[in-house]
Amino acid sequence: MIRYFDTKNKPWLVWVGFALIGLALALLPFALSQVGTTWVRIANYAILYVMLALGLNIVVGFAGLLDLGYIAFYAVGAYVYALLASPQFNLHLPFWVILPIGAAVAAFFGVILGAPTLKLRGDYLAIVTLGFGEIIRIFLNNLSQPVNITNGPRGITGIDPFSLAGFRFTTAIHYYFLLLAVMLVIIVINLRLQNSRIGRAWEAIREDEIAARAMGIDTRNLKLLAFAMGASFGGVAGGMFSAIQAFISPESFVLVESIMVVSMVVLGGMGNIWGVILGALLLSFVPEILRWTVTPVQEALFGRMLIEPEVIRMLLFGLALVLVMLYRPAGLLPSAVRKRELEEHLT
DSSP, X not given: OOOOOOTTTOTHHHHHHHHHHHHHHHHHXXXXXHHOHHHHHXXXXXXXXXXXXXXXXIIIIISOOOOSOTHHHHHHHHHHHHHHEETTTTEEOOHHHHHHHHHXXXXXXXXXXXXXXXXXXXXXXXXXXXXXXHXXXXXXXXXXXXXXXXXXGGOEEOXXXXXXXXXXXXXXXXXXXXXXXXXXXXXXXXXXXXXXXXXXXXXXXXXXXXXXXXXXXXHHHHHHXXXXXXXXXXXXXXXXXXXXXXXXXXXXXXXXXHHHHHHXXXXXXXXXXXXXXXXXXXXXXXXXXXXXXXXXXXXXXXXXXXXXXXXXXXXXXXXXXXHHHHHOTTOSSOOHHHHHHHHHHHO
């Protein structure tokens, strides 16, 4: 008979588990660098996607508000950092000043998006948020005349890297540990929010907004808070993306990126923080693995490349989403509440 460890009676097992996970995360960039620096950069972008997915999970998973324009807040945070830490305006503020500003500006835009959509649900809300995301991208693309603010489609170059107490983050490994620290802070904030009165109020709004309003919950302000909180995490991720890239342009914030982040939340399990993290990591790493393996496999089997790696990558990505929706409609790691809601809806 197999015996399972009881972590309640043996709390040290939890700390051992955390220590092992921490050790693995600390050694990961050095292991990846043995394969190539590219994979460390891929890990960095995966962490950025985790931040974005956690921010969108507040809106979609906690409050039940479908947002297809979430990448707009990512763009706002990126451009705030680029404008305040580049030769564009000849401003070079420290990152620890700019990131909170970017988060606040993104949260402001989240409120702007949320205010006119308070009475919208489902498909109508999705269409409005999709349009908002495209408006922001086009707006940034055209802010080069009559006054040149964003440099239009040419983008902004020469963006300052992060520096702290004289130490400059110049390598992918340096940024990995900084991104990891920020991601852990965002995870803790999400966990605290989920188990708070605000988190339970969001859950009530998601399940039945009319009943929540009848119970005295201020649905208007809480929905605006969800948009603002989710947008602020997107703004932080955008600022870090800007520093890592040292260059940004409106083409980095297209609709496909929004769809990708939504897919991460849906695939992992809406409302479950760990499921969302799993979905973000899978959709960040697996496509890159396919990108690097599809060509050698085709050349080994057929002597030449028959299908472009990008085509196969998107084909498998679509097939995976179809299979998940058929056999795991609540996601790979769904929250218990969300899974029960979906099962009741399907029956």
